[in-house]
Each structure stands twice: as C-alpha cells, then as structure tokens.
Amino acid sequence: MIQENLLLIVSLLFAVSMLSMLSEKLKISYPIFLVIMGLLIGIIPGIPHVSLHxxxxxxxxxxxxxxxxxxxxxxxxxxxxxxxxxxxxxxxxxxxxxxxxxxxxxxxxxxxxxxxxxxxxxxxxxxxxxxxxxxxxxxxxxxxxxxxxxxxxxxxxxxxxxxxxxxxxxxxxxxxxxxxxxxxxxxxxxxxxxxxxxxxxxxxxxxxxxxxxxxxxxxxxxxxxxxxxxxxxxxxxxxxxxxxxxxxxxxxxxxxxxxxxxxxxxxxxxxxxxxxxxxxxxxxxxxxxxxxxxxxxxxxxxxxxxxxxxxxxxxxxxxxxxxxxxxxxxxxxxxxxxxxxxxxxxxxxxxxxxxxxxxxxxxxxxxxxxxxxxxxxxxxxxxxxxxxxxxxxxxxxxxxxxxxxxxxxxxEGDDKEQEIVIRLRLAEAALNHLQTNYPDELNSIDAYTRIKDRYERMVDIANRKLLKEEKEVATPHFLPKYRRMLLELVAIRRSELYKLRNEKHYSDELLRNKEYELDLEEARLNE
Incomplete structure (x- = not known):
C-alpha cells in the first residue's frame, strides 16, 4: 500500500517536471497547462483515480x-x-x-x-x-x-x-x-x-x-x-x-x-x-x-x-x-x-x-x-x-x-533611476572606505589602485546617467559585448575544469568548489 502511494507520488512529480518543460516549449503558463493535462490524463481508461484530500x-x-x-x-x-x-x-x-x-x-x-x-x-x-x-x-x-x-x-x-x-x-x-x-x-x-x-x-x-x-x-x-x-x-x-x-x-x-x-x-x-x-x-x-x-x-x-x-x-x-x-x-x-x-x-x-x-x-x-x-x-x-x-x-x-x-x-522610469542611485551609493561607500582605511596601499600597490579605479568609473558612469549626459547608445553598444566576453571566459574556465577532472590527479572537493564559484559568477553575469 505504501509502495503504491509512493510510486504514484513519484510518478506525478516526474509528470510535473516533464509537462512543465513542455509548457515552456509551448509558451503556456505551467499552472494552466498542468490543469489541462491532468484533466486529459484523468479521463484515460485504466488510469488510477487520484483523490485529493x-x-x-x-x-x-x-x-x-x-x-x-x-x-x-x-x-x-x-x-x-x-x-x-x-x-x-x-x-x-x-x-x-x-x-x-x-x-x-x-x-x-x-x-x-x-x-x-x-x-x-x-x-x-x-x-x-x-x-x-x-x-x-x-x-x-x-x-x-x-x-x-x-x-x-x-x-x-x-x-x-x-x-x-x-x-x-x-x-x-x-x-x-x-x-x-x-x-x-x-x-x-x-x-x-x-x-x-x-x-x-x-x-x-x-x-x-x-x-x-x-x-x-x-x-x-x-x-x-x-x-x-x-x-x-x-x-x-x-x-x-x-x-x-x-x-x-x-x-x-x-x-x-x-x-x-x-x-x-x-x-x-x-x-x-x-x-x-x-x-x-x-x-x-x-x-x-x-x-x-x-x-x-x-x-x-x-x-x-x-x-x-x-x-x-x-x-x-x-x-x-x-x-x-x-x-x-x-x-x-x-x-x-x-x-x-x-x-x-x-x-x-x-x-x-x-x-x-x-x-x-x-x-x-x-x-x-x-x-x-x-x-x-x-x-x-x-x-x-x-x-x-x-x-x-x-x-x-x-x-x-x-x-x-x-x-x-x-x-520602468522610477525603478531605472532608483537602480542607478543605489549603484552610485554603493560605489561611493566602497570608494570612501578605500580612501579612508587604505591610503598607503592605494599609492603603492597596483591591485588596490585597480580596485579604486573600478569604483571611480562606476561612480562616474552613474553620475553621468543621472545627469542625462551618458548617451543612450553607449550602453547597448558596449555592455552586451562585454558581458558576452565575460560569459565566454567562464565557459572556457569551465571547459578546462572538466579536463582537470578527467585527468584524475586533483581533489574532487577542490574541483567542486571551483565549479560552484563559476556557477555563482555565471549567475551574477546572467542577472
């Protein structure tokens, strides 16, 4: 009895996954598609009746x-x-x-x-x-x-x-x-x-x-x-x-x-x-x-x-x-x-x-x-x-x-402007922290200087967008190609990671950790 119920539940969960993929393909919202398919499945002769308590x-x-x-x-x-x-x-x-x-x-x-x-x-x-x-x-x-x-x-x-x-x-x-x-x-x-x-x-x-x-x-x-x-x-x-x-x-x-x-x-x-x-x-x-x-x-x-x-x-x-x-x-x-x-x-x-x-x-x-x-x-x-x-x-x-x-x-008007303001405030906070706590490192270490330059560029771009000085054509011309390049680099590193796994010389735990890092980076780039 328990095995039969478990089999039915697992079968339904599998059907949900398969039908949801089909609804995605047909561009029909999955709640609507699942109700229709459940209705059609329910009238097939020989299908066990499922009672919803x-x-x-x-x-x-x-x-x-x-x-x-x-x-x-x-x-x-x-x-x-x-x-x-x-x-x-x-x-x-x-x-x-x-x-x-x-x-x-x-x-x-x-x-x-x-x-x-x-x-x-x-x-x-x-x-x-x-x-x-x-x-x-x-x-x-x-x-x-x-x-x-x-x-x-x-x-x-x-x-x-x-x-x-x-x-x-x-x-x-x-x-x-x-x-x-x-x-x-x-x-x-x-x-x-x-x-x-x-x-x-x-x-x-x-x-x-x-x-x-x-x-x-x-x-x-x-x-x-x-x-x-x-x-x-x-x-x-x-x-x-x-x-x-x-x-x-x-x-x-x-x-x-x-x-x-x-x-x-x-x-x-x-x-x-x-x-x-x-x-x-x-x-x-x-x-x-x-x-x-x-x-x-x-x-x-x-x-x-x-x-x-x-x-x-x-x-x-x-x-x-x-x-x-x-x-x-x-x-x-x-x-x-x-x-x-x-x-x-x-x-x-x-x-x-x-x-x-x-x-x-x-x-x-x-x-x-x-x-x-x-x-x-x-x-x-x-x-x-x-x-x-x-x-x-x-x-x-x-x-x-x-x-x-x-x-x-x-x-989108208000949300777009708010997003720019949020980006500006976060960049300014990071820049102020760097200038206050790491003045010597910013003048002597290249890594610190590059980080400071990055946040200064973010502040500059956000300010120009808020002041309507940034040309609208600049963003679509530059950012999509730049993002594609970053995603390509993630794919290249992922491919190399698979090669390392096939060589069987490296720890599986370390490889999984690196894969997770790449997953997070790819997720951030696809937002």
Missing part, C-alpha cells in the same frame, strides 16, 4: 505556498497598496459570496441561501499562484503585481472564514450576523498574533543562536507549518498566521541570514515551491472522475448551464467591484492616485481560482448533523471544478492577448 491541501500544500508568497512580497509595497488589497481581499470576497449566493439560490431549484453562501465562500478567492505564474515573464506595472500578490495572500483567510460560517449555518440552520462578524475579527486577529509571536521566536533563533546554512534552511521550511498548525489548533486563522509571520521574517531577513544561508535557502525553496505548485495543479485536473460521480440526478445541460452562469457571475462581479472600488477609493482619499483603466481591467481579469477553492469544496461533509446526506454536495463540487477551469484556462490563456491588446507596459 482537503486536509492534505490545507496542511501540506497551503502553508509553504503562502509563506513563499509572503516572503517574496515587499512589506513596504504591500503597506502602500493596503487600501486596494483590503478591498479585494475582504470586500470582494464578501461581495462575491453574496452575489453567488443570491444567483445560485434563484437559479438552482431547492438550493437554500445558506448553501449559496457556502458556494460563494468556496469560489470567491483567486489562487495565490495562478495569477502571478501567468504574469511571470510579462512586463506589467509593478503596482498591479503588488496588488494581485497582496490580495492572494489574504483572501484565502477571508474566504475560508466565510466558508466556515456558511458551513455551520448549513449544518445547524442557525446564523447570527453579529456573532459571525465578531468571530471573524477574532479568528483573523488572533491568527496574526500567533504568527507574529512564532516569527519573533524564530527571529531570535536565527539571529542569536549558532545556526548553519542547512539549519537556517530547515527552519524556514518548518516555520510555515509551525505557524499554521499552532493557529489552527486553537481554531484561529492559520492562513493569517503564516502570512503575518512570513512578512515579518522577510522584512527582517537581512538581519538574520548570512549570504550562504540565503543562497542555499533560495535554491531549496525555489525547487520546493515549483514541485508543490505543479503537483497541486495537476491534481486539480485529475479530480474530474471523482467529481462527476453522483451527478445522475442532473442532466448534462443543467450542469453546464448552472456552472457557466455562476462562472460568468464570478468574473463580472470582480470587474464591477474593481472599477467601482477604484472610483470610490479616489473619491474618499484625495491623496490616492487612480491607476489607468487598462491596469484596473488587468487586475479585474486576473481572478483565476485554484486549489483552495477545490479543497474547500471537497471539505464539505458527506452528511448533515442528523445523518442525512448533505444536499447538493456533488453539484457544489462540479460547479467549483468548472469555475476553476473557466477562470484558470479561459482567463489565463487570454491574459497575454489582453495585455497586448490594451498595450499595458511596465512603468
């Missing part, structure tokens, strides 16, 4: 994925866009849940309003990975990416809380708005408190105890699980615990990690998140055989009609909320500058659903508290699956075309 998603996949997203989010940018993020992560979730509840109650016969809110809570949160993965490699304004990433960090918490209250109402038939509101703030607030408390303990461990790069990396992997499980144990929001703790430690990371810890942790996390994301999306596609069982009471026309109407409602509601919310924000706050309508539409169109929605639907119990079958459970699963496919595949595949059609471009 909701506890596995919430406990195994969700904490590290959210933690990685929080770690890569700038707290400063997040706080600057807090109004827009809050309106999407909280306001839009509640608005979508309400709209879906009313439409489903009106559209589907004998579908109670409590089940409508349950369905709304399930399909209201856009996926934490899908939008940013689809936008990866596409030049879009930084503020758009910040808002989408910030929304995806928090909306899982708000939607899961809505789901929890709606499920309780469906099971017991009782719902009190005042109590639900109080419980919402308590669940979210205490989840944040637990996340920050654990993050402070981990900060102390990383900073003051004698850790190694391997220990630091291991602790970063353990951290999101520790935060999530601790918060959920006390029935608070594990999502808010992971997000708040991740943001805190990310903001303090420069104080607690050495350069080799950062390099090792980055490599490990990049591979881990790639495999987790890939596994999640292929598992979504593989759920179809399980989902379509138990739907005999509905005709195929009814099923498709209900699912498509609700899918369209989720898309339209998001568009309406984004544009009206942007208008109201500017009216309420004169300091807030409204984005271009093209950028607002991009945010509105990037509401792809994913694994949290499917896991929530699968978490709906089979029976009510009185032992009767949970009403419309199979229909809830099917509608959720179609909403995920509709938003992920249809919106995701059309996103690149919409960006080109609306002529949305990355706003």
């Amino acid at each position: 909701p506890d596995i998603v919430f406990l195994l996949f969700l904490p590290p994925i959210l933690y990685a997203a929080a770690w890569n989010t700038s707290w400063r940018d997040f706080w600057a866009a807090r109004r827009s993020i809050s309106m999407l992560a909280f306001g839009l979730v509640f608005f979508t849940s309400t709209a879906v509840a009313l439409i489903a109650h009106w559209l589907i016969p004998d579908f109670p309003l409590a089940l409508g809110f349950l369905l709304g809570g399930i399909i209201s949160p856009p996926d934490a990975v899908a939008a940013t993965s689809v936008l990866q490699g596409i030049k879009v304004p930084k503020r758009v990416v910040t808002i989408l990433e910030g929304e995806s960090l928090i909306n899982d918490a708000s939607s899961l809380i809505v789901f929890r209250f709606a499920l309780a109402a469906a099971l017991t038939g009782q719902f009190t708005f005042a109590k639900a509101t109080t419980d919402f703030f308590m669940v979210a607030g205490l989840g944040i408190a637990i996340g920050l408390g654990i993050a402070n303990v981990l900060y102390f461990v990383h900073k003051f105890l004698p850790t190694t790069p391997s220990i630091d990396t291991s602790l970063t992997i353990i951290s999101p699980y520790l935060m999530y499980i601790a918060a959920e144990h006390y029935h608070f929001s594990g999502v808010m615990a992971v997000v708040s703790g991740g943001l805190f430690l990310s903001f303090r990371s420069h104080e607690i990690f050495t350069y080799n810890s950062r390099i090792q942790a980055y490599s490990v996390w990049e591979a881990l998140i790639f495999m987790l994301n890939g596994l999640v999306f292929i598992l979504i596609g593989l759920q179809l055989p399980q989902i379509i069982t138990g739907l005999e009471q509905y005709t195929i026309i009814e099923l498709v009609f209900y699912a498509l109407i609700i899918s369209v409602v989720t898309v339209v509601v998001r568009i309406v909320w984004v544009f009206s919310g942007a208008y109201l924000s500017c009216r309420l706050s004169k300091k807030e500058k409204r984005m271009k309508w093209e950028n607002e539409f991009l945010i509105a169109w990037s509401g792809m659903r994913g694994v949290v929605s499917l896991a929530s639907a699968l978490a709906v119990p089979l029976t009510l508290t009185n032992g009767l079958a949970f009403p419309h459970r199979d229909l809830l699963l099917f509608i959720t699956f179609v909403v995920i496919l509709f938003t992920l595949v249809f919106q995701g595949l059309s996103l690149t075309s919409i960006i080109k059609w609306l002529d949305i471009k990355e706003e």
Whole structure:
C-alpha cells in the first residue's frame, strides 16, 4: 500500500517536471497547462483515480505556498497598496459570496441561501499562484503585481472564514450576523498574533543562536507549518498566521541570514515551491472522475448551464467591484492616485481560482448533523471544478492577448533611476572606505589602485546617467559585448575544469568548489 502511494507520488512529480518543460516549449503558463493535462490524463481508461484530500491541501500544500508568497512580497509595497488589497481581499470576497449566493439560490431549484453562501465562500478567492505564474515573464506595472500578490495572500483567510460560517449555518440552520462578524475579527486577529509571536521566536533563533546554512534552511521550511498548525489548533486563522509571520521574517531577513544561508535557502525553496505548485495543479485536473460521480440526478445541460452562469457571475462581479472600488477609493482619499483603466481591467481579469477553492469544496461533509446526506454536495463540487477551469484556462490563456491588446507596459522610469542611485551609493561607500582605511596601499600597490579605479568609473558612469549626459547608445553598444566576453571566459574556465577532472590527479572537493564559484559568477553575469 505504501509502495503504491509512493510510486504514484513519484510518478506525478516526474509528470510535473516533464509537462512543465513542455509548457515552456509551448509558451503556456505551467499552472494552466498542468490543469489541462491532468484533466486529459484523468479521463484515460485504466488510469488510477487520484483523490485529493482537503486536509492534505490545507496542511501540506497551503502553508509553504503562502509563506513563499509572503516572503517574496515587499512589506513596504504591500503597506502602500493596503487600501486596494483590503478591498479585494475582504470586500470582494464578501461581495462575491453574496452575489453567488443570491444567483445560485434563484437559479438552482431547492438550493437554500445558506448553501449559496457556502458556494460563494468556496469560489470567491483567486489562487495565490495562478495569477502571478501567468504574469511571470510579462512586463506589467509593478503596482498591479503588488496588488494581485497582496490580495492572494489574504483572501484565502477571508474566504475560508466565510466558508466556515456558511458551513455551520448549513449544518445547524442557525446564523447570527453579529456573532459571525465578531468571530471573524477574532479568528483573523488572533491568527496574526500567533504568527507574529512564532516569527519573533524564530527571529531570535536565527539571529542569536549558532545556526548553519542547512539549519537556517530547515527552519524556514518548518516555520510555515509551525505557524499554521499552532493557529489552527486553537481554531484561529492559520492562513493569517503564516502570512503575518512570513512578512515579518522577510522584512527582517537581512538581519538574520548570512549570504550562504540565503543562497542555499533560495535554491531549496525555489525547487520546493515549483514541485508543490505543479503537483497541486495537476491534481486539480485529475479530480474530474471523482467529481462527476453522483451527478445522475442532473442532466448534462443543467450542469453546464448552472456552472457557466455562476462562472460568468464570478468574473463580472470582480470587474464591477474593481472599477467601482477604484472610483470610490479616489473619491474618499484625495491623496490616492487612480491607476489607468487598462491596469484596473488587468487586475479585474486576473481572478483565476485554484486549489483552495477545490479543497474547500471537497471539505464539505458527506452528511448533515442528523445523518442525512448533505444536499447538493456533488453539484457544489462540479460547479467549483468548472469555475476553476473557466477562470484558470479561459482567463489565463487570454491574459497575454489582453495585455497586448490594451498595450499595458511596465512603468520602468522610477525603478531605472532608483537602480542607478543605489549603484552610485554603493560605489561611493566602497570608494570612501578605500580612501579612508587604505591610503598607503592605494599609492603603492597596483591591485588596490585597480580596485579604486573600478569604483571611480562606476561612480562616474552613474553620475553621468543621472545627469542625462551618458548617451543612450553607449550602453547597448558596449555592455552586451562585454558581458558576452565575460560569459565566454567562464565557459572556457569551465571547459578546462572538466579536463582537470578527467585527468584524475586533483581533489574532487577542490574541483567542486571551483565549479560552484563559476556557477555563482555565471549567475551574477546572467542577472
């Protein structure tokens, strides 16, 4: 039994790697491609059915994925866009849940309003990975990416809380708005408190105890699980615990990690998140055989009609909320500058659903508290699956075309100037240190003089660029060829290193160390 499950998991991981390479070749975002391929693989006769247990998603996949997203989010940018993020992560979730509840109650016969809110809570949160993965490699304004990433960090918490209250109402038939509101703030607030408390303990461990790069990396992997499980144990929001703790430690990371810890942790996390994301999306596609069982009471026309109407409602509601919310924000706050309508539409169109929605639907119990079958459970699963496919595949595949059609471009002006200023400040600091601490060596040793000349050139080039005196044609004419030359030298040295390895006269450890140095140099040149 264990061997069969391990073989299945390893096979899926291998399939994720192979299909991701194919998606790269076809220039299709890998979450979309993996869902489609999982769907096609799932309907092949003889393929074993793969059941996605909701506890596995919430406990195994969700904490590290959210933690990685929080770690890569700038707290400063997040706080600057807090109004827009809050309106999407909280306001839009509640608005979508309400709209879906009313439409489903009106559209589907004998579908109670409590089940409508349950369905709304399930399909209201856009996926934490899908939008940013689809936008990866596409030049879009930084503020758009910040808002989408910030929304995806928090909306899982708000939607899961809505789901929890709606499920309780469906099971017991009782719902009190005042109590639900109080419980919402308590669940979210205490989840944040637990996340920050654990993050402070981990900060102390990383900073003051004698850790190694391997220990630091291991602790970063353990951290999101520790935060999530601790918060959920006390029935608070594990999502808010992971997000708040991740943001805190990310903001303090420069104080607690050495350069080799950062390099090792980055490599490990990049591979881990790639495999987790890939596994999640292929598992979504593989759920179809399980989902379509138990739907005999509905005709195929009814099923498709209900699912498509609700899918369209989720898309339209998001568009309406984004544009009206942007208008109201500017009216309420004169300091807030409204984005271009093209950028607002991009945010509105990037509401792809994913694994949290499917896991929530699968978490709906089979029976009510009185032992009767949970009403419309199979229909809830099917509608959720179609909403995920509709938003992920249809919106995701059309996103690149919409960006080109609306002529949305990355706003590089401020970033480019800031990059030059940063380069100037770093070079000036290094130059001042040399002149203050090594005056004799600078006058007598050629190696010191060459370093000083290098930093003086960097300062001079940066100043001329800031003063608009550096010709624009000079950079593209000189730097690309110079960088190619440096990369060629790395390749030549690497080739010679392979010859040394084949001669079998030199230590393997020394050869591996030199190879790692060349890897770091090549990575720096390719940035």
